[in-house]
Amino acid sequence: MHIKYESFVREPLVNSEKDYHQVTEDIISPIEKKPGRMWYVGFLFSVALLLYGVFSVSWSVYWGLGTWGVNKTIGWGWDITNFVWWVGIGHAGTLISAILLLFRQGWRTGVNRAAEAMTIFAVMCAGQFPIFHMGRVWDGFFVLPYPNSRGPLWPNFNSPLLWDVFAISTYFTVSLLFWYSGLIPDFATVRDRAKTKFRKMTYGFASFGWTGTAKNWQRHEALSLVLAGLATPLVLSVHTIVSFDFATSVIPGWHTTIFPPYFVAGAVFSGFAMVQTLLVITRKILHLEEYITIGHLEAMNKVIVLTGSIVGIAYLTELFMSWYSGAWGEQAAFKWRILGPYWWSYWAMMTCNVVSPQLFWVKKLRRNIPFTFVMSIVVNIGMWFERFVIIVTSLYRDWIPGSWAYYSPQWPEVGFYLGTFGLFFTCYFLFAKYFPVIAVAEIKFVLKTSGENYKRNMQAIENQSNEEFLHEVETDHASHEEVAHH
C-alpha cells in the first residue's frame, strides 16, 4: 500500500466531494447519454474534411505528384512538413503516460488517456504523408523486408528513411497496446453497468472478459510499468530518427548534430500544445473540470515553457554554429533562411515558438484558460512553421544559383493536410463519445491521497509528530507482512 499522507503543498488532483462511485458516474455516464448537438456538428464537419482529404489524395494519386507544388529544387514541401508536424504532436501522449509514470507525477492520471488517444490519432495522420509522397503508392509495400521476386532485393537497412518506417510503425503499435491495456479495466466498468444489450455485448467484447482479480491487477501493474519503461526510450528514439532523415544528409541547414535533442524538445512542445487545445474543450463539454483541473493545465503549461525555451536555445545554437563553422555554405543557408524571400516563415516561427511562450513564466497566465487555449494554437502554428523553415528554406537556395526556386503549395497538398485534420478529429470525436476519456481505475487509485475531500482528512496526520506517523506506517506495513507469511 502506498503512503497515506499527501502534502498540502500539492493541490488536489480531483476537486470537490468524490467517492469511488461518483468517479465512475462522472466519467462513464457521458458514454451512456445521447451526444449533444455540438458533438454532431463537430463530428459531421470532421467527416466532411476527411472526405475532402480523400478526394485530394485520390486526385494526387490519379494524376501523379505533378499536381503538387514541389519541384526539382524543393522536393519536400508541405507533405513532409505535415508529416514531421503530426509525428511531433504524437509525442505528448506517450511522454505523459510513460515518462511521467516513471517520474511518479500524479497529475498524469487525469490527462493520460486523452493524451494517448491523441498520440495514436496523430501518428495515424503522420503516416499518410510519407506513404502518399511515394507517388506510386501501390508499390508502397516495397519498404517492407520480405522475400520478393526482385532478387530478393531488400530495403536499405542503413537508410534513415527505412529506420523511420520501423520507428513509426513500432511507435504506433506500442502506443496502441499501452493505451488499450489501460482501457481494458475501464471497458469492464462500462460493461458491468450497461443497461442496454448492445452496450453490454460490445463493451463485453472490448473488455476481453476482464474481472479485476487481485492477480489480474498485479500483472496489469507489472505490464504498465514495463511498457512505460519500453515506451520512454522509444518516444525519444522516434523523433531522433525523424531528425536523422535530415541530419544524416549533407544539406546545409540539415547537417547538424543538434537535431535529435532539438527535434525531441520541439515534439514535446507541440504535443503538449495539442493536448491543451483538446482538453480545454473536452473538459468543458463533458463537464470534467473537477478531474482535469486548472492545476493540470498549469503543469502542462510549465512543460510548454520549458520545451519552448529549449527549442529557442536550439535555434540560437544553430545560428551560432553556422557562423562559427566558417563554412560559407552553412552561413549562406542561414542568411537566406532569415533574410531571403521566406523571411516571414522564419520570423513567424521565432515569434510563436520562442517569444510568446515566455509569457507562461507568469503564473496568472499559466492558470488562465482562454489564454492557454490561444497559446496552444499559437505554439502549433509556430511548430508547423519550424518544420516548413527547416525543410523548404534549407532547399530553396542550393549550391547552384541557376537552380534556385520558390515553392507554394497547390490545392491537393492543402486538401491533403486538411484531410488529416478531418481524420484526427473524426477519431477524437468518436473517442470522446464511446471511450472513458479519463482513466477511471487510475483516478480511483489516487483518489484517497489526492482527492480534495480526502485531503482534508490529512489534517489529523499533519498534526501528528514524526515518531507517531512513522510508527503507524511501520505497524501498517508489518501487519501486511504478517498476512503474507501466513
Next chain:
Amino acid sequence: MAIKKFAVACYDDEEVLFPAVKQVRNSGYKIHDVYTPFAVHGLDEALGHKSTDLHIAGFIFGLTGTSTAVGFISWIFTSDWPLNFGGKPHFSLPAWIPITFELTVLFAAVGMVLTFCYLNQIMPGVKKHVFHPRQSDDMFVMALELNEHATEQEAIDFLKSTGAKETSVQIAEAGWWYGRFDKPEEYERLNA
C-alpha cells in the same frame, strides 16, 4: 472449468477489505478470488500471491527482437545480397542500431501483452462470471468457495461479521468460457 458454489461478500472500502482478508484466511475458508475496481496495492501479498514473472517474459521477448534484427540484417547485407554503399563495410553494425532497438521494443511489448492476456485468460469473446455488477465500480468483492465442510449460513454470518455490506450465495462457473455478456441465459444453461 467447473460449476461451484460461492459465498460472496461485498466491501465498500479497501480499508475494511484488508482485515477481512486476514480474518478469512486465518479461519481456514478457501478464498476463490477478490475482485477490485482498481489495483489495490498489497492485496496480492495479503492473499499470499507470489509476485509476477511477466517482466521476465518481456525481457526474453526483447532479446528475441534484438537477435532477430541483428541476425536478419547481417545475413542480408553480408551474405544474401551484399550491396556497396559508398565503399562502407558490409557489416556496418552502428547503422543497424536504430532498427535493432525498434525491433527489441516491438517484440518485448507485443510479446508481453500477449503473455498478459494468456496468463489472465482474457481475449475478445471470453466471458467470466461477474459476482457483483459493482465490482468494477466501487465494491471490493470476495468470493469464498463453499464445500461440504462449510454450510452456507455459517459462511455468510462469518462474512457479515468481517464488515461485508452485502452478501449472497451464488452457483457459478469458476473459469472462463466463450460467450457474450448480454446473454445471462447462457449462464443459466451452464448451471442446469
